[in-house]
Amino acid sequence: MTETVLELVNATKTIKGEFEATRNILDHVNLKVKKGDFVVVLGGNGAGKSTLFNSISGSLMLTEGHVKLNNQEVSQQKEEERAKYIGRVFQDPKMGTAPRMTVSENLLLATLRGKKRLFKNRQLAQHKEKFYQLTSQIGNGLEKHLDVPTGQLSGGQRQALSLIMATITIPDLLLLDEHTAALDPKTARSLMALTDERIREKNLTCLMITHRLEDAITYGNRLILLKDGKIHREFSQKEKEQLTVGFLAEMFEE
Numbered sequence: 001m002t003e004t005v006l007e008l009v010n011a012t013k014t015i016k017g018e019f020e021a022t023r024n025i026l027d028h029v030n031l032k033v034k035k036g037d038f039v040v041v042l043g044g045n046g047a048g049k050s051t052l053f054n055s056i057s058g059s060l061m062l063t064e065g066h067v068k069l070n071n072q073e074v075s076q077q078k079e080e081e082r083a084k085y086i087g088r089v090f091q092d093p094k095m096g097t098a099p100r101m102t103v104s105e106n107l108l109l110a111t112l113r114g115k116k117r118l119f120k121n122r123q124l125a126q127h128k129e130k131f132y133q134l135t136s137q138i139g140n141g142l143e144k145h146l147d148v149p150t151g152q153l154s155g156g157q158r159q160a161l162s163l164i165m166a167t168i169t170i171p172d173l174l175l176l177d178e179h180t181a182a183l184d185p186k187t188a189r190s191l192m193a194l195t196d197e198r199i200r201e202k203n204l205t206c207l208m209i210t211h212r213l214e215d216a217i218t219y220g221n222r223l224i225l226l227k228d229g230k231i232h233r234e235f236s237q238k239e240k241e242q243l244t245v246g247f248l249a250e251m252f253e254e
């Protein structure tokens with residue numbers, strides 16, 4: 001039986017709204033994600049997508065319910081603890097990398113993630129060849145910039161680097177938080193292709209938020225639509241194969 005990587009049980013986040021009224025921005029969500037699943041998460045603005053990811057990563061604590069990673073209860077664990085199991089790529093190219101550090105230094109930091117080893121310049125030299133090969137596969141010239149601070153890279157190069165960093169040591173769970181949204185259409189397409197390749201090659205378990213309906217149809221083996229903090233609709237791989245952009249767009253209006 002395929003093992004469960006992530007399980008949400010009645011995951012609920014309640015906030016105090018206007019006039020002390022409470023509101024569930026995540027509302028009794030139940031979700032099981034198995035090893036190798038690639039789940040696309042769709043939803044309109046304010047549907048609860050970021051709240052869902054923040055609850056999984058631990059940057060937001062649930063009011064009620066449970067988060068389990070690899071069958072372990074992690075609801076009370078801080079974000080730093082959960083980061084040992086989770087890789088995340090954000091929408092903003094500035095978020096994933098340290099801007100004053102070079103591409104190689106960032107890659108070394110990512111390689112050492114969760115390990116007790118210290119960053120040493122000697123290690124940089126040891127890893128250079130590996131980093132060159134890794135970045136050469138991306139096809140956006142990143143390999144020529146290994147010694148350049150990441151703040152000087154294009155948004156597309158930074159996002160590709162963030163993706164590589166989030167998956168350089170295999171995370172149990174990869175969270176892609178609209179990671180192509182800030183890029184031009186061509187760069188977004190090539191990053192999405194790289195993402196899919198990396199997920200397949202390493203058999204990663206992944207949740208991906210996107211607003212691009214074509215991507216929601218093309219990629220992943222499951223699709224969930226969030227609305228008002230709840231899972232409004234869910235589609236299996238078979239059901240997904242029948243979906244059209246027009247149908248998905250109409251679902252947003254429901």
Ligand SMILES: Nc1ncnc2c1ncn2[C@@H]1O[C@H](COP(=O)(O)OP(=O)(O)OP(=O)(O)O)[C@@H](O)[C@H]1O
Nearest residue numbers: 015016025043044045046047048049050051052226
């Ligand atoms: N810390 C908070 N305090 C109060 N309200 C919040 C908080 N975080 C989110 N919300 C509200 O909860 C709802 C869900 O927000 P969330 O950011 O999860 O939506 P989203 O689906 O990610 O939207 P978008 O596509 O716009 O990023 C929104 O109405 C938002 O205003």
